[in-house]
Amino acid sequence: MTARESFPRLLLAEWTKLRSVSRWVITLLGAAALTIGLSYLAASGNKTDINEHADFVSGPHGEPVADAFYFVHQQITGDTTLTVRVASLTPEPDRRAVRMGSDQMTKLEDPSPFAQPAAGIMIKDGTRPGSSYASVMLTADQGVHMQWDFDADRKGSASSGARWLRLVRSGNTITGYESADGAAWQKIGTATPKNLPSTVEVGFYVSSPAAVYASRGGGSSSVGGRPTSARAAFDNVQRGSGGTWHGESIGDADRLSEKGGVRGGGQVTEADGTYTVVGTGKVGPQPPDDDMVETALIGVIAGLMALIAIGVLYATSEYRRGMIRTTFAATPRRGRVLAAKAIVLGTTSFLVGLVGAVGSFVLAIPILRKQGFTSPAFPRPSLTDESVLRALLLTAAFMAGVAVVGLAIGVLLRHSAAAITITIVLVLGPLIVGMILPGTSPKWLMYTTLAGGMATQRAKPPTITLAEPWAMIGPWAGIGVVAAWVAVTLGLAWWQLRKRDA
Helix, strand or coil: CCHHHHHHHHHHHHHHHHHHCHHHHHHHHHHHHHHHHHHHHHHHCCCCCHHHCCCCEECCCCCEEEECEEEEEEEEECCEEEEEEEEEEEECCCCCEEEECCEEEEECCCCCHHHCCEEEEEEECCCCCCCCEEEEEEECCCCEEEEECCCEEEECCCCCCCEEEEEEEECCEEEEEEECCCCCEEEEEEECCCCCCCEEEEEEEEEECCEEEEEEECCEEEEEEECCCEEEEEEEEEECCCCCCEEEEECCCCCCCCCCCCCCCEEEEEECCEEEEEECECEEECCCCCCHHHHHCCCHHHHHHHHHHHHHHHHHHHHHHCHHHHHHHHCCCHHHHHHHHHHHHHHHHHHHHHHHHHHHHHHHHHHHHHCCCCCCCCCCCCCCCHHHHHHHHHHHHHHHHHHHHHHHHHHHHCCHHHHHHHHHHHHHHHHHHHHHCCCCCHHHHHHHCHHHHHHHHCCCCCCCCCCCHHHHCCHHHHHHHHHHHHHHHHHHHHHHHHHCCC
8 A cells, every 4th residue: 555545545534533423523513503603693783873874975886985175176067177286285293192081092004095184186076075086186195196986096106295286187087197397297097987977176175184093902992083184285276267266175074173273174275376275084985994794703703612622632532542552553654644633624624614604604794784784884795705705715714723723732732621721722812812902912912823813704904993803913814823823733743743652
């Protein structure tokens, strides 16, 4: 019998061991059932009314957006060209931390080009918040950008000084340009906003997103925003035909309430053809941090407990009954036995986890929809969505990985109760501590412990605005941590198998 032939037989033998113990089979089925059941109960207890908020705004594609800024504009019909020079842009001084009530809160840094103080020019479908638009702007820290309809962004130059900007409308196409001297122009890009009628508003504007501060720890999180303002000077304003400019706060622009701040969302003054505009507010996407997919898969934690028990017992039961000697007599190369056990257990646990994850998703999502998780704030997720498929597959891989870690610890300790307890603590301990620790400190727990695998459930990007510590890291980082634990614990188990007697 060759090695190539014997290993498949070894796999078959290990699979036979696993499926021959009826209580193990029942526990595996119970892991899927527990995952689905807890997810269903958790979904039933989650509610939101975000779509009913008075200041909620949806964009032209039905997505949640922010659309608040100070706009100096006039109405125009048909094709047009607007050119201005942004002579200066001065954002409000940054405040890294503030105290809100009894909480000391830390500013959340958002690198998105939609989250920068900006001064620019815009063509917009009226002044209704959420309507289609195209703009070219100079940002405070990221140079020139062209943006449209709240989700499209095209980067221009990295210039941080005075800049000439131009928008040209030709039919349904908007083209953006920039220039250093008003003579030599560089094209930034073209846009075709979804709903741009013949008659639109054109003009120049200033926006300054609110500074968002967060405080988390003690099992909860709180988020607060502090309005900010930016001041910009515009000159060399050129449009194809004359008209009167009107200054207006668009949307529910944040009111600046601190002493010396601008109230009413902004203001404009004009002197010798130079317009000084102060504005506040954000123009860009504004999705909620809550993740429907994560909420639908929260029952994974219950299924994990059952898989940990199976993983440990799959290793320790042979030692307890003395069967391990027979196994090693038939296959003296102990590393192959460990590898076969890990493959059989990992594959089985992955399939069980996948059934539990898919079942949880299918049952919990309709419940969440009834509880207020609906469009536009929460578009309905589908099994065919890339982010959903990733979450389901990585969650199943996470569950399989933890089961294999339980197997390895069982081999190391050869004591069922101790191995089960230690593996459970490795998962739950960092979660509990991470809930209590303040700020971003739990992030490093997630990067170094099995608890980080919980991040596999998220379909949205990482955030520190939620109480769940695993939301701070991405799903691929989470599964990477679990893979590292599998490799290290199996390596230690293999080393111990070679050193110790059966």
